[in-house]
Amino acid sequence: xxxxxxxxxxxxxxxxxxxxxxxxxxxxxxxxxxxxxxxxxxxxxxxxxxxxxxxxxxxxxxxxxxxxxxxxxxxxxxxxxxxxxxxxxxxxxxxxxxxxxxxxxxxxxxxxxxxxxxxxxxxxxxxxxxxxxxxxxxxxxxxxxxxxxxxxxxxxxxxxxxxxxxxxxxxxxxxxxxxxxxxxxxxxxxxxxxxxxxxxxxxxxxxxxxxxxxxxxxxxxxxxxxxxxxxxxxxxxxxxxxxxxxxxxxxxxxxxxxxxxxxxxxxxxxxxxxxxxxxxxxxxxxxxxxxxxxxxxxxxxxxxxxxxxxxxxxxx
Amino acid sequence: xxxxxxxxxxxxxxxxxxxxxxxxxxxxxxxxxxxxxxxxxxxxxxxxxxxxxxxxxxxxxxxxxxxxxxxxxxxxxxxxxxxxxxxxxxxxxxxxxxxxxxxxxxxxxxxxxxxxxxxxxxxxxxxxxxxxxxxxxxxxxxxxxxxxxxxxxxxxxxxxxxxxxxxxxxxxxxxxxxxxxxxxxxxxxxxxxxxxxxxxxxxxxxxxxxxxxxxxxxxxxxxxxxxxxxxxxxxxxxxxxxxxxxxxxxxxxxxxxxxxxxxxxxxxxxxxxxxxxxxxxxxxxxxxxxxxxxxxxxxxxxxxxxxxxxxxxxxx
Numbered sequence: 167x168x169x170x171x172x173x174x175x176x177x178x179x180x181x182x183x184x185x186x187x188x189x190x191x192x193x194x195x196x197x198x199x200x201x202x203x204x205x206x207x208x209x210x211x212x213x214x215x216x217x218x219x220x221x222x223x224x225x226x227x228x229x230x231x232x233x234x235x236x237x238x239x240x241x242x243x244x245x246x247x248x249x250x251x252x253x254x255x256x257x258x259x260x261x262x263x264x265x266x267x268x269x270x271x272x273x274x275x276x277x278x279x280x281x282x283x284x285x286x287x288x289x290x291x292x293x294x295x296x297x298x299x300x301x302x303x304x305x306x307x308x309x310x311x312x313x314x315x316x317x318x319x320x321x322x323x324x325x326x327x328x329x330x331x332x333x334x335x336x337x338x339x340x341x342x343x344x345x346x347x348x349x350x351x352x353x354x355x356x357x358x359x360x361x362x363x364x365x366x367x368x369x370x371x372x373x374x375x376x377x378x379x380x381x382x383x384x385x386x387x388x389x390x391x392x393x394x395x396x397x398x399x400x401x402x403x404x405x406x407x408x409x410x411x412x413x414x415x416x417x418x419x420x421x422x423x424x425x426x427x428x429x430x431x432x433x434x435x436x437x438x439x440x441x442x443x444x445x446x447x448x449x450x451x452x453x454x455x456x457x458x459x460x461x462x463x464x465x466x467x468x469x470x471x472x473x474x475x476x477x478x479x480x481x482x
Numbered sequence: 483x484x485x486x487x488x489x490x491x492x493x494x495x496x497x498x499x500x501x502x503x504x505x506x507x508x509x510x511x512x513x514x515x516x517x518x519x520x521x522x523x524x525x526x527x528x529x530x531x532x533x534x535x536x537x538x539x540x541x542x543x544x545x546x547x548x549x550x551x552x553x554x555x556x557x558x559x560x561x562x563x564x565x566x567x568x569x570x571x572x573x574x575x576x577x578x579x580x581x582x583x584x585x586x587x588x589x590x591x592x593x594x595x596x597x598x599x600x601x602x603x604x605x606x607x608x609x610x611x612x613x614x615x616x617x618x619x620x621x622x623x624x625x626x627x628x629x630x631x632x633x634x635x636x637x638x639x640x641x642x643x644x645x646x647x648x649x650x651x652x653x654x655x656x657x658x659x660x661x662x663x664x665x666x667x668x669x670x671x672x673x674x675x676x677x678x679x680x681x682x683x684x685x686x687x688x689x690x691x692x693x694x695x696x697x698x699x700x701x702x703x704x705x706x707x708x709x710x711x712x713x714x715x716x717x718x719x720x721x722x723x724x725x726x727x728x729x730x731x732x733x734x735x736x737x738x739x740x741x742x743x744x745x746x747x748x749x750x751x752x753x754x755x756x757x758x759x760x761x762x763x764x765x766x767x768x769x770x771x772x773x774x775x776x777x778x779x780x781x782x783x784x785x786x787x788x789x790x791x792x793x794x795x796x797x798x
Binding site (some may be wrong): 420 | 555613636637646648660726731763764767769
């Protein structure tokens with residue numbers, strides 16, 4: 167008998183991963199390839215090839231569809247990737263139409279912040295939660311909101327950007343056009359930038375082998391753990407700004423579960439105590455204390471299974 | 483033939499209004515009474531009496547149910563009003579159970595920020611919009627979010643409080659437990675408070691007949707229009723903080739329609755130019771320019787018809 171499967175495609179700026187999932191959510195096969203600096207035409211052929219290999223590995227597959235989670239911006243309604251920022255040349259690429267023709271099957275395209283959150287909803291930290299809000303702190307700050315197992319979309323299918331909420335009117339400028347948004351204050355590059363311009367940053371420059379432009383956020387975290395006063399101050403400020411933004415997420419959404427991933431979880435020891443302290447402030451109106459704040463459980467696998475889930479959720 | 487109707491009850495801190503609506507959304511009859519400083523037991527009897535009078539005015543009414551929009555906090559799932567702040571003594575009042583027994587009909591209880599938004603969705607500025615976000619600036623800052631004609635609820639049925647989003651880490655303290663939330667910066671009392679402690683506020687004190695404690699927000703708006711420099715500065719700061727918060731609402735929700743009401747619309751000439759200017763900042767990720775920002779259309783009627791709509795929406 168044929169085996170019903172969905173293909174998940176996790177398209178990042180560096181790697182593309184492809185996985186086949188059965189209707190029980192089991193991963194049957196996966197493969198991957200480097201996508202960095204590959205142009206759209208070759209990139210799509212590469213993805214098609216990975217999908218063909220994946221299908222070939224399965225005995226009598228019956229393909230329900232292909233779900234793609236891509237580094238954004240993407241247009242889920244038109245099915246195009248509009249991301250020349252982290253996928254060089256991928257502007258207005260009609261990937262849905264292309265894969266739909268190549269495999270004669272339904273194809274969905276979503277922002278990868280959404281597919282990762284969907285994966286954590288389906289198989290990870292937010293299993294079964296009615297309202298899941300996900301925050302990923304890394305090079306940027308990505309957010310996603312899953313309600314009743316569905317991706318929340320703004321007007322015209324747009325992906326909201328909670329990472330660009332404004333937090334500090336006197337904060338640094340951001341490419342979003344404003345000053346002091348969350349991302350400009352707590353992302354990896356934001357922390358490096360603060361460290362470069364901080365007074366008494368000699369120890370941090372040492373960690374970057376003498377070159378201030380090479381100070382990375384992880385050096386700042388490391389130095390803070392070792393007690394360097396400058397690094398401690400920078401991480402404390404970042405933890406404060408992080409907590410401020412989380413308070414706003416809760417005030418706006420009151421989610422059942424808030425899933426955290428990225429750098430903020432790698433430096434959980436530096437971020438979470440401040441957050442816990444902040445959340446203890448009694449609030450007469452919103453049940454802050456009942457929101458479960460959890461680390462993401464699935465790593466990269468969340469994006470893969472969440473992409474497949476965009477198809478499977480319609481077939482379960 | 484019997485006429486199918488729903489009763490809407492708009493319960494404020496000063497007045498309670500009761501209206502009967504038919505399934506076409508027409509108001510058939512309304513009446514009202516003062517509720518300020520009336521205790522729960524007498525208050526419920528008063529509301530029952532208003533409903534009886536309303537029903538008596540209609541020829542052969544067939545009652546589909548009663549929807550209540552109450553000044554919050556309320557617990558819509560348990561059906562209780564927990565608001566001793568603006569309804570003296572109304573703590574844990576099981577109004578749903580009481581009216582359900584008295585009229586043998588379904589009864590719904592919602593926060594009035596939600597019923598007002600629902601009314602604007604049904605018959606007002608946000609008619610038919612898929613995602614409507616409503617902001618009311620007055621004594622406090624209330625927010626509501628209507629998706630596909632339904633009230634968005636946080637965990638355990640809670641009403642999110644976008645009015646307490648944190649905007650300025652150095653702002654004033656608020657009863658929400660934090661500093662610099664939206665309400666602490668732009669509500670009527672926030673503006674009065676800024677005016678009282680501002681330097682060179684002689685003109686504002688004159689408008690309050692010499693008593694600084696009696697400076698009201700509307701005096702500040704009036705003086706700003708007349709060109710008083712202190713008042714202009716206060717209103718400009720409030721307009722800036724208002725815009726900051728609106729940017730965040732859009733970044734988080736990307737609603738189709740954003741409905742504004744309360745003091746911010748009474749001083750639209752002082753608030754909206756700054757907002758329009760702020761929204762012009764190009765944003766590469768969120769379609770700010772496509773969000774329709776509209777004044778509320780229905781005034782107090784929104785709360786009345788929105789309360790009835792909590793019942794009618796289940797029967798249409």
